[in-house]
Amino acid sequence: MKYPKTLFFFLVIFLYTVDVSATTVIAGKTFQDTDFADVLTSSSGVFHTTVGGAAQPVATFEQVEAAVTGGNINTFAYTFTPDSYLQVGFTDNAIVNGSGNDIVIFELGHPDAFTISLALNGVEKNYSPVRTGYYTPVGGFSINVALVNLDDFGLAAGAMLSNMVVGLNPLYHGNICQTTPSIAVIAGLNNAAPVPEPATMALLGSGLIGLAAARKRKAQA
Numbered sequence: 001m002k003y004p005k006t007l008f009f010f011l012v013i014f015l016y017t018v019d020v021s022a023t024t025v026i027a028g029k030t031f032q033d034t035d036f037a038d039v040l041t042s043s044s045g046v047f048h049t050t051v052g053g054a055a056q057p058v059a060t061f062e063q064v065e066a067a068v069t070g071g072n073i074n075t076f077a078y079t080f081t082p083d084s085y086l087q088v089g090f091t092d093n094a095i096v097n098g099s100g101n102d103i104v105i106f107e108l109g110h111p112d113a114f115t116i117s118l119a120l121n122g123v124e125k126n127y128s129p130v131r132t133g134y135y136t137p138v139g140g141f142s143i144n145v146a147l148v149n150l151d152d153f154g155l156a157a158g159a160m161l162s163n164m165v166v167g168l169n170p171l172y173h174g175n176i177c178q179t180t181p182s183i184a185v186i187a188g189l190n191n192a193a194p195v196p197e198p199a200t201m202a203l204l205g206s207g208l209i210g211l212a213a214a215r216k217r218k219a220q221a
Contacts, residue, residue, distance in 0.1 A: 026072035034092035034133035045084025074138040076184040098190030103148035108141040112181040115167035
């Protein structure tokens with residue numbers, strides 16, 4: 001049996017629209033690579049990072065972004081600046097306020113408290129991460145986790161979130177910094193399905209139209 005060329009074209013377009021994202025395992029939890037915060041939109045404070053296994057005395061904005069976006073648990077950013085923050089965004093998949101916890105933040109070393117506010121309404125909540133029992137492959141730092149439920153911020157069920165602010169406030173005793181949060185990975189637990197680009201939708205539509213036309217010609221033959 002011979003199949004029309006338009007059917008082959010449609011199958012190729014379909015394969016390109018299927019989600020084939022890779023997975024990453026952190027502290028026993030499997031994530032799609034599209035789950036992670038993938039852009040740093042703004043920050044305040046002087047940050048230090050570990051990128052590529054090397055500590056950066058004073059990190060550039062790009063180095064901080066590389067440290068806190070994506071799913072690499074071995075890179076992290078920290079600061080000694082009071083009232084500093086990181087504003088991160090999710091461009092691959094928006095986070096959805098679903099059932100239970102919606103966001104996970106992995107912090108390294110000694111569990112350090114930090115604040116979270118949502119850019120869309122400014123509500124702030126304090127979080128104290130807990131140890132997971134896992135350690136980073138590089139450096140052997142304790143992997144700590146804080147779970148965020150968007151219900152706590154007054155978001156309606158099903159509401160979507162594309163950016164958030166993580167506040168980092170080091171704890172000082174006199175002039176000595178006792179502890180500072182080290183943010184490594186921020187990920188969504190409930191994510192919206194990715195929406196195809198308009199051009200992809202047009203190609204998919206033309207493939208469907210071609211398939212329908214081929215079937216009509218075959219029926220008339």
